[in-house]
Amino acid sequence: MPELSRRRALTTAAALTATAGAHTAVAPATRANDHHTPGSPDSPGSLASPASPASFDEVYKGRRIQGRPTAGGGHHGDGHHGGGHHGAGYAVFVDGVELHVMRNADGSWISVVSHYDPVPTPRAAARAAVDELRGARLLPFPAN
Amino acid sequence: MTVRKNQASLTAEEKRRFVAAVLELKRSGRYDAFVTTHNAFILGDTDNGERTGHRSPSFLPWHRRFLLEFERALQSVDASVALPYWDWSVDRSTRASLWAPDFLGGTGRSLDGRVMDGAFAASTGNWPISVRVDGRTYLRRALGASVRELPTRAEVDSVLAMATYDMAPWNSASEGFRNHLEGWRGVNLHNRVHVWVGGQMATGVSPNDPVFWLHHAYIDKLWAQWQRRHPGSAYVPAAGTPDVVDLNETMKPWNDTTPADLLDHTAHYAFDTD
Secondary structure, eight states: OHHHHHHHHHHHHHHHHHHHHHHHHHOGGGGGGTTOOTTOOOOTTTTTOSSOOOOEEEEETTEEEEEEEOSSSOSSOOSSSSSOSOOOSEEEEETTEEEOEEEOTTSOEEETTEEEEEESSHHHHHHHHHHHHTTOOBOOGGGO | OEEEOBGGGOOHHHHHHHHHHHHHHHHHTHHHHHHHHHHHHHHHOOTTSOBSSSSSTTHHHHHHHHHHHHHHHHHHHOTTOOOOBOOTTTSOSTTSGGGSTTTTOOOBOTTTOBBOSSTTSGGGSSOOOOSOSBSOOSOBOOTTTSSSOOOOHHHHHHHHTOOOSOOTTOSTTOOSHHHHHHTSSTTOOHHHHHHHHOGGGGSTTGGGSTHHHHHHHHHHHHHHHHHHHOTTOOOSOOSOOTTBOOTTSOOTTTOSOOHHHHSOGGGTEEESOO
16 A cells, blocks of 8 residues: 555656646746745735735745745646646645645635644745644645 | 444443444555545635535535444444544543543654554554655644644534524635634634644544544534524525535535435434433
8 A cells, every 4th residue: 555655656746747847837927926035025915915925935944945826727636626726826835846735715825734724825834834744755735 | 323422431342442443444445535535625625616525514514424424434344333522622631531542542752743652553553644645654643732722612602602504705704603613713613623633633634533533523513512502593505606515405525415414413323412
Protein backbone atom coordinates (compact mmCIF):
# COMPACT_ATOMS: atom_id res chain seq x y z
CA MET A 1 0.00 0.00 0.00
CA PRO A 2 2.72 2.59 0.87
CA GLU A 3 4.62 1.49 -2.26
CA LEU A 4 1.55 2.04 -4.40
CA SER A 5 0.81 5.44 -2.93
CA ARG A 6 4.40 6.61 -3.42
CA ARG A 7 4.36 5.60 -7.08
CA ARG A 8 1.06 7.35 -7.51
CA ALA A 9 2.36 10.46 -5.78
CA LEU A 10 5.43 10.58 -7.99
CA THR A 11 3.42 10.17 -11.17
CA THR A 12 1.07 12.93 -10.12
CA ALA A 13 3.98 15.16 -9.12
CA ALA A 14 5.41 14.91 -12.61
CA ALA A 15 2.03 15.76 -14.15
CA LEU A 16 1.60 18.70 -11.81
CA THR A 17 5.01 20.14 -12.58
CA ALA A 18 4.17 20.07 -16.26
CA THR A 19 0.81 21.73 -15.63
CA ALA A 20 2.34 24.42 -13.41
CA GLY A 21 4.88 25.28 -16.10
CA ALA A 22 2.22 25.58 -18.77
CA HIS A 23 0.11 27.60 -16.43
CA THR A 24 2.77 30.24 -15.81
CA ALA A 25 3.27 30.54 -19.54
CA VAL A 26 -0.36 31.34 -20.26
CA ALA A 27 -0.74 33.83 -17.41
CA PRO A 28 1.92 36.46 -18.03
CA ALA A 29 -0.30 39.19 -16.60
CA THR A 30 0.20 37.82 -13.12
CA ARG A 31 3.99 37.75 -13.39
CA ALA A 32 4.35 41.44 -12.65
CA ASN A 33 3.07 40.82 -9.13
CA ASP A 34 5.19 37.78 -8.50
CA HIS A 35 8.12 39.25 -6.67
CA HIS A 36 6.96 41.29 -3.78
CA THR A 37 9.51 42.03 -1.10
CA PRO A 38 9.36 39.28 1.51
CA GLY A 39 7.46 40.53 4.50
CA SER A 40 5.49 43.12 2.57
CA PRO A 41 1.87 43.36 3.69
CA ASP A 42 -0.80 41.43 1.89
CA SER A 43 -3.04 43.56 -0.24
CA PRO A 44 -5.13 45.83 1.94
CA GLY A 45 -8.82 45.33 1.59
CA SER A 46 -8.42 41.71 0.53
CA LEU A 47 -10.89 40.67 3.22
CA ALA A 48 -13.71 42.71 1.77
CA SER A 49 -12.84 42.74 -1.90
CA PRO A 50 -13.66 39.94 -4.31
CA ALA A 51 -10.43 40.78 -6.15
CA SER A 52 -7.60 38.30 -5.75
CA PRO A 53 -4.93 39.08 -3.13
CA ALA A 54 -1.46 40.09 -4.31
CA SER A 55 1.27 37.58 -5.03
CA PHE A 56 3.92 36.79 -2.45
CA ASP A 57 7.24 34.98 -2.42
CA GLU A 58 9.30 34.53 0.72
CA VAL A 59 11.35 32.10 2.72
CA TYR A 60 9.51 31.27 5.94
CA LYS A 61 11.16 29.03 8.54
CA GLY A 62 13.58 27.84 5.91
CA ARG A 63 11.00 26.98 3.29
CA ARG A 64 9.97 28.88 0.18
CA ILE A 65 6.31 29.86 0.16
CA GLN A 66 4.74 31.48 -2.88
CA GLY A 67 1.27 32.63 -3.76
CA ARG A 68 -0.18 34.07 -6.93
CA PRO A 69 -3.52 34.68 -8.61
CA THR A 70 -4.39 32.16 -11.28
CA ALA A 71 -6.16 32.80 -14.54
CA GLY A 72 -9.51 31.10 -13.92
CA GLY A 73 -9.94 27.72 -12.29
CA GLY A 74 -9.94 24.21 -13.59
CA HIS A 75 -6.20 23.78 -14.07
CA HIS A 76 -6.50 20.28 -12.67
CA GLY A 77 -9.32 18.07 -11.48
CA ASP A 78 -9.97 16.68 -8.04
CA GLY A 79 -12.00 14.07 -9.85
CA HIS A 80 -14.90 14.23 -7.46
CA HIS A 81 -17.66 16.72 -8.12
CA GLY A 82 -17.13 16.18 -11.78
CA GLY A 83 -16.32 19.82 -12.35
CA GLY A 84 -12.62 19.56 -11.58
CA HIS A 85 -10.68 21.82 -9.24
CA HIS A 86 -12.93 24.41 -7.70
CA GLY A 87 -10.86 27.23 -9.13
CA ALA A 88 -9.89 29.26 -6.08
CA GLY A 89 -8.37 31.77 -8.47
CA TYR A 90 -5.25 31.74 -6.35
CA ALA A 91 -2.49 29.18 -5.98
CA VAL A 92 -0.09 28.65 -3.07
CA PHE A 93 3.12 26.60 -3.16
CA VAL A 94 5.43 25.27 -0.45
CA ASP A 95 8.87 24.46 -1.84
CA GLY A 96 7.28 24.29 -5.27
CA VAL A 97 4.49 21.86 -4.36
CA GLU A 98 0.98 23.23 -4.59
CA LEU A 99 -0.89 23.56 -1.31
CA HIS A 100 -4.65 23.31 -1.76
CA VAL A 101 -6.18 26.55 -0.43
CA MET A 102 -9.72 27.84 -0.33
CA ARG A 103 -11.25 31.26 0.21
CA ASN A 104 -14.24 31.54 2.53
CA ALA A 105 -17.19 33.81 1.83
CA ASP A 106 -15.97 36.32 4.45
CA GLY A 107 -12.57 36.60 2.72
CA SER A 108 -10.66 34.37 5.15
CA TRP A 109 -8.56 31.42 3.93
CA ILE A 110 -7.96 27.80 4.82
CA SER A 111 -5.73 25.07 3.42
CA VAL A 112 -5.99 21.31 3.30
CA VAL A 113 -3.52 20.98 6.21
CA SER A 114 -5.45 23.46 8.34
CA HIS A 115 -8.94 23.04 7.12
CA TYR A 116 -11.06 24.06 10.10
CA ASP A 117 -9.12 27.17 11.15
CA PRO A 118 -9.58 30.26 8.94
CA VAL A 119 -6.76 32.84 8.71
CA PRO A 120 -6.90 36.30 7.09
CA THR A 121 -4.72 35.87 3.97
CA PRO A 122 -3.29 33.17 1.68
CA ARG A 123 0.18 34.07 3.00
CA ALA A 124 -1.06 33.34 6.53
CA ALA A 125 -2.43 30.00 5.26
CA ALA A 126 0.97 29.19 3.71
CA ARG A 127 2.77 30.06 6.95
CA ALA A 128 0.28 28.00 8.98
CA ALA A 129 0.98 25.09 6.64
CA VAL A 130 4.76 25.41 7.17
CA ASP A 131 4.16 25.50 10.94
CA GLU A 132 1.98 22.41 10.69
CA LEU A 133 4.33 20.46 8.42
CA ARG A 134 7.36 20.79 10.77
CA GLY A 135 9.67 20.16 7.87
CA ALA A 136 7.69 17.36 6.23
CA ARG A 137 7.29 17.51 2.48
CA LEU A 138 3.88 18.32 1.09
CA LEU A 139 2.30 15.83 -1.31
CA PRO A 140 0.74 17.17 -4.52
CA PHE A 141 -2.96 17.32 -3.68
CA PRO A 142 -4.56 15.29 -6.45
CA ALA A 143 -2.69 12.38 -4.88
CA ASN A 144 -4.17 13.02 -1.45
CA MET B 1 -31.27 -1.95 17.33
CA THR B 2 -28.05 0.03 17.37
CA VAL B 3 -27.59 2.14 20.49
CA ARG B 4 -24.96 4.84 20.35
CA LYS B 5 -23.44 5.35 23.78
CA ASN B 6 -21.39 8.05 25.40
CA GLN B 7 -17.77 6.96 25.04
CA ALA B 8 -17.20 7.71 28.73
CA SER B 9 -19.64 4.98 29.74
CA LEU B 10 -18.31 2.15 27.55
CA THR B 11 -17.18 -1.02 29.28
CA ALA B 12 -13.66 -2.33 28.75
CA GLU B 13 -15.12 -5.03 26.51
CA GLU B 14 -17.04 -2.51 24.39
CA LYS B 15 -13.87 -0.45 23.91
CA ARG B 16 -11.91 -3.54 22.97
CA ARG B 17 -14.48 -4.60 20.37
CA PHE B 18 -14.76 -1.12 18.87
CA VAL B 19 -10.98 -0.80 18.52
CA ALA B 20 -10.67 -4.29 17.04
CA ALA B 21 -13.38 -3.61 14.45
CA VAL B 22 -11.75 -0.32 13.42
CA LEU B 23 -8.38 -2.06 13.06
CA GLU B 24 -9.94 -4.77 10.92
CA LEU B 25 -11.47 -2.18 8.56
CA LYS B 26 -8.03 -0.59 8.34
CA ARG B 27 -6.30 -3.90 7.62
CA SER B 28 -8.75 -4.74 4.87
CA GLY B 29 -8.40 -1.34 3.17
CA ARG B 30 -12.03 -0.36 3.73
CA TYR B 31 -11.13 2.30 6.30
CA ASP B 32 -9.01 4.36 3.96
CA ALA B 33 -11.83 4.59 1.43
CA PHE B 34 -13.73 6.66 4.00
CA VAL B 35 -10.75 9.00 4.43
CA THR B 36 -10.50 9.43 0.66
CA THR B 37 -14.20 10.24 0.31
CA HIS B 38 -14.10 12.83 3.08
CA ASN B 39 -11.06 14.59 1.64
CA ALA B 40 -12.62 14.70 -1.82
CA PHE B 41 -15.63 16.56 -0.43
CA ILE B 42 -13.47 18.84 1.74
CA LEU B 43 -11.56 19.87 -1.39
CA GLY B 44 -14.65 20.14 -3.58
CA ASP B 45 -17.15 21.92 -1.31
CA THR B 46 -16.88 25.69 -1.83
CA ASP B 47 -18.89 28.67 -0.61
CA ASN B 48 -19.67 29.92 -4.10
CA GLY B 49 -19.93 26.59 -5.89
CA GLU B 50 -21.35 23.15 -5.40
CA ARG B 51 -21.28 22.23 -1.70
CA THR B 52 -22.54 19.06 -0.11
CA GLY B 53 -20.48 17.65 2.74
CA HIS B 54 -19.45 20.90 4.40
CA ARG B 55 -20.25 24.61 4.63
CA SER B 56 -23.81 23.96 3.51
CA PRO B 57 -27.19 22.85 4.88
CA SER B 58 -26.42 19.22 4.01
CA PHE B 59 -23.39 19.18 6.36
CA LEU B 60 -25.59 17.43 8.94
CA PRO B 61 -27.47 14.85 6.80
CA TRP B 62 -24.29 14.17 4.74
CA HIS B 63 -22.30 13.30 7.86
CA ARG B 64 -25.25 11.32 9.28
CA ARG B 65 -25.18 9.11 6.17
CA PHE B 66 -21.37 8.97 6.15
CA LEU B 67 -21.36 7.76 9.77
CA LEU B 68 -24.10 5.23 9.01
CA GLU B 69 -21.96 3.78 6.23
CA PHE B 70 -19.00 3.55 8.60
CA GLU B 71 -21.08 2.04 11.39
CA ARG B 72 -22.49 -0.59 9.03
CA ALA B 73 -18.94 -1.42 7.96
CA LEU B 74 -17.95 -1.86 11.61
CA GLN B 75 -20.98 -4.07 12.19
CA SER B 76 -20.03 -6.25 9.25
CA VAL B 77 -16.90 -7.05 11.27
CA ASP B 78 -18.58 -7.26 14.69
CA ALA B 79 -22.36 -6.96 14.87
CA SER B 80 -22.22 -5.84 18.50
CA VAL B 81 -20.36 -2.61 17.75
CA ALA B 82 -22.04 0.82 17.58
CA LEU B 83 -20.44 4.21 17.15
CA PRO B 84 -19.83 5.87 20.50
CA TYR B 85 -20.01 9.65 20.81
CA TRP B 86 -17.66 12.08 22.55
CA ASP B 87 -19.36 14.88 24.48
CA TRP B 88 -16.38 17.22 24.41
CA SER B 89 -18.27 19.78 26.51
CA VAL B 90 -18.00 17.35 29.44
CA ASP B 91 -14.92 15.22 28.72
CA ARG B 92 -12.84 18.27 27.94
CA SER B 93 -9.40 17.45 29.27
CA THR B 94 -6.47 15.49 27.88
CA ARG B 95 -6.90 13.23 30.92
CA ALA B 96 -10.33 11.98 29.78
CA SER B 97 -10.56 8.18 29.52
CA LEU B 98 -11.13 8.65 25.78
CA TRP B 99 -7.39 9.26 25.41
CA ALA B 100 -6.25 6.32 27.56
CA PRO B 101 -4.07 3.57 26.05
CA ASP B 102 -6.98 1.09 26.14
CA PHE B 103 -9.07 3.27 23.84
CA LEU B 104 -7.77 5.94 21.42
CA GLY B 105 -4.35 6.66 22.95
CA GLY B 106 -3.19 10.11 23.99
CA THR B 107 -1.69 13.26 22.56
CA GLY B 108 1.42 13.34 20.38
CA ARG B 109 4.97 13.85 21.63
CA SER B 110 6.31 17.38 21.33
CA LEU B 111 9.12 16.51 18.89
CA ASP B 112 6.94 15.59 15.94
CA GLY B 113 3.36 15.20 17.18
CA ARG B 114 3.55 11.43 16.97
CA VAL B 115 1.02 9.48 19.06
CA MET B 116 3.05 7.05 21.18
CA ASP B 117 0.45 4.89 22.93
CA GLY B 118 -2.79 3.07 22.23
CA ALA B 119 -3.84 0.81 19.37
CA PHE B 120 -3.41 3.52 16.74
CA ALA B 121 0.19 4.46 17.53
CA ALA B 122 2.45 4.03 14.49
CA SER B 123 4.74 1.71 16.46
CA THR B 124 2.05 -0.98 16.49
CA GLY B 125 2.33 -1.31 12.73
CA ASN B 126 -1.47 -1.44 12.55
CA TRP B 127 -2.25 2.16 11.69
CA PRO B 128 -0.32 3.45 8.68
CA ILE B 129 -1.51 6.85 7.44
CA SER B 130 -1.88 6.09 3.74
CA VAL B 131 -4.33 8.76 2.56
CA ARG B 132 -2.35 11.84 3.43
CA VAL B 133 -1.44 15.36 2.43
CA ASP B 134 2.22 15.26 3.44
CA GLY B 135 5.05 12.79 3.82
CA ARG B 136 4.29 11.74 7.39
CA THR B 137 2.83 8.25 7.76
CA TYR B 138 2.19 8.23 11.53
CA LEU B 139 -0.88 9.37 13.48
CA ARG B 140 -0.33 12.79 15.04
CA ARG B 141 -2.18 14.83 17.67
CA ALA B 142 -1.54 17.98 19.67
CA LEU B 143 -4.46 18.03 22.11
CA GLY B 144 -5.24 21.58 23.19
CA ALA B 145 -2.18 23.10 21.49
CA SER B 146 -3.71 25.23 18.71
CA VAL B 147 -6.77 26.26 20.67
CA ARG B 148 -6.83 26.03 24.44
CA GLU B 149 -10.45 25.24 25.25
CA LEU B 150 -13.08 22.88 23.92
CA PRO B 151 -16.60 24.35 23.74
CA THR B 152 -18.50 24.61 27.01
CA ARG B 153 -22.01 23.36 27.73
CA ALA B 154 -23.20 26.98 27.82
CA GLU B 155 -21.79 27.56 24.34
CA VAL B 156 -23.50 24.39 23.09
CA ASP B 157 -26.78 25.55 24.61
CA SER B 158 -26.48 28.95 22.94
CA VAL B 159 -26.31 27.23 19.55
CA LEU B 160 -29.09 24.73 20.31
CA ALA B 161 -31.30 27.74 21.10
CA MET B 162 -31.16 28.96 17.49
CA ALA B 163 -34.56 28.16 15.99
CA THR B 164 -33.72 28.51 12.30
CA TYR B 165 -31.99 25.49 10.73
CA ASP B 166 -30.02 27.40 8.11
CA MET B 167 -30.19 30.61 6.10
CA ALA B 168 -29.18 32.06 2.75
CA PRO B 169 -26.49 32.22 1.40
CA TRP B 170 -26.36 28.59 2.67
CA ASN B 171 -22.61 28.56 3.23
CA SER B 172 -19.90 29.54 5.74
CA ALA B 173 -21.36 33.06 5.96
CA SER B 174 -24.82 31.92 7.08
CA GLU B 175 -26.58 32.70 10.31
CA GLY B 176 -28.65 29.96 11.92
CA PHE B 177 -28.17 26.66 13.72
CA ARG B 178 -26.27 24.66 11.09
CA ASN B 179 -23.44 27.13 10.54
CA HIS B 180 -23.04 27.90 14.23
CA LEU B 181 -22.86 24.18 14.97
CA GLU B 182 -20.42 23.67 12.10
CA GLY B 183 -18.43 26.59 13.49
CA TRP B 184 -17.75 29.05 10.67
CA ARG B 185 -19.70 31.67 12.62
CA GLY B 186 -20.08 32.48 16.29
CA VAL B 187 -18.76 30.55 19.29
CA ASN B 188 -17.55 27.74 16.98
CA LEU B 189 -18.38 24.20 18.00
CA HIS B 190 -17.52 21.51 15.40
CA ASN B 191 -14.57 23.24 13.71
CA ARG B 192 -12.95 24.16 17.02
CA VAL B 193 -12.91 20.53 18.15
CA HIS B 194 -11.00 19.52 15.00
CA VAL B 195 -8.47 22.28 15.74
CA TRP B 196 -8.21 21.32 19.44
CA VAL B 197 -7.28 17.71 18.59
CA GLY B 198 -4.68 18.82 16.02
CA GLY B 199 -2.63 16.46 13.86
CA GLN B 200 -4.54 14.84 11.02
CA MET B 201 -7.84 15.85 12.70
CA ALA B 202 -7.09 19.47 11.75
CA THR B 203 -6.71 18.59 8.05
CA GLY B 204 -8.85 17.47 5.12
CA VAL B 205 -7.91 13.87 5.89
CA SER B 206 -9.32 14.11 9.42
CA PRO B 207 -10.95 10.64 9.44
CA ASN B 208 -7.40 9.26 9.71
CA ASP B 209 -7.91 9.77 13.45
CA PRO B 210 -10.62 7.43 14.82
CA VAL B 211 -11.79 10.26 17.11
CA PHE B 212 -13.33 11.75 13.93
CA TRP B 213 -16.24 9.31 14.25
CA LEU B 214 -16.82 10.01 17.95
CA HIS B 215 -16.72 13.76 17.34
CA HIS B 216 -19.21 13.55 14.48
CA ALA B 217 -21.44 11.13 16.38
CA TYR B 218 -21.81 13.85 19.01
CA ILE B 219 -22.41 16.59 16.42
CA ASP B 220 -25.10 14.27 15.04
CA LYS B 221 -26.60 13.86 18.51
CA LEU B 222 -26.72 17.65 18.90
CA TRP B 223 -28.74 17.81 15.67
CA ALA B 224 -31.21 15.33 17.18
CA GLN B 225 -31.39 17.41 20.38
CA TRP B 226 -32.01 20.55 18.33
CA GLN B 227 -34.87 18.83 16.49
CA ARG B 228 -36.53 17.91 19.78
CA ARG B 229 -36.12 21.44 21.07
CA HIS B 230 -37.56 23.00 17.89
CA PRO B 231 -40.25 20.63 16.59
CA GLY B 232 -41.64 23.36 14.34
CA SER B 233 -38.30 24.02 12.61
CA ALA B 234 -37.49 22.18 9.39
CA TYR B 235 -34.52 21.48 7.17
CA VAL B 236 -34.13 24.27 4.64
CA PRO B 237 -33.87 25.12 1.79
CA ALA B 238 -36.93 23.30 0.53
CA ALA B 239 -36.41 23.54 -3.23
CA GLY B 240 -34.77 25.21 -6.17
CA THR B 241 -31.43 26.28 -4.69
CA PRO B 242 -28.45 26.18 -7.07
CA ASP B 243 -25.31 24.35 -5.79
CA VAL B 244 -27.11 23.42 -2.55
CA VAL B 245 -28.85 20.15 -1.59
CA ASP B 246 -32.55 20.92 -1.09
CA LEU B 247 -34.76 18.86 1.20
CA ASN B 248 -35.78 16.32 -1.44
CA GLU B 249 -32.66 16.29 -3.60
CA THR B 250 -30.29 13.34 -3.53
CA MET B 251 -26.81 13.73 -2.10
CA LYS B 252 -23.50 12.73 -3.61
CA PRO B 253 -21.70 10.35 -3.45
CA TRP B 254 -24.61 7.97 -2.73
CA ASN B 255 -27.19 9.54 -5.06
CA ASP B 256 -29.94 7.47 -3.46
CA THR B 257 -30.73 9.42 -0.31
CA THR B 258 -32.06 12.90 0.44
CA PRO B 259 -31.90 15.10 3.52
CA ALA B 260 -35.60 14.29 4.00
CA ASP B 261 -34.70 10.59 4.26
CA LEU B 262 -32.21 11.28 7.05
CA LEU B 263 -34.07 13.68 9.33
CA ASP B 264 -35.24 10.93 11.67
CA HIS B 265 -32.27 9.08 13.17
CA THR B 266 -34.50 6.64 15.07
CA ALA B 267 -34.99 4.63 11.89
CA HIS B 268 -31.31 3.68 12.20
CA TYR B 269 -30.17 3.97 15.81
CA ALA B 270 -31.02 5.32 19.23
CA PHE B 271 -28.89 7.19 21.73
CA ASP B 272 -28.26 5.97 25.27
CA THR B 273 -29.71 9.20 26.68
CA ASP B 274 -32.17 11.09 24.55
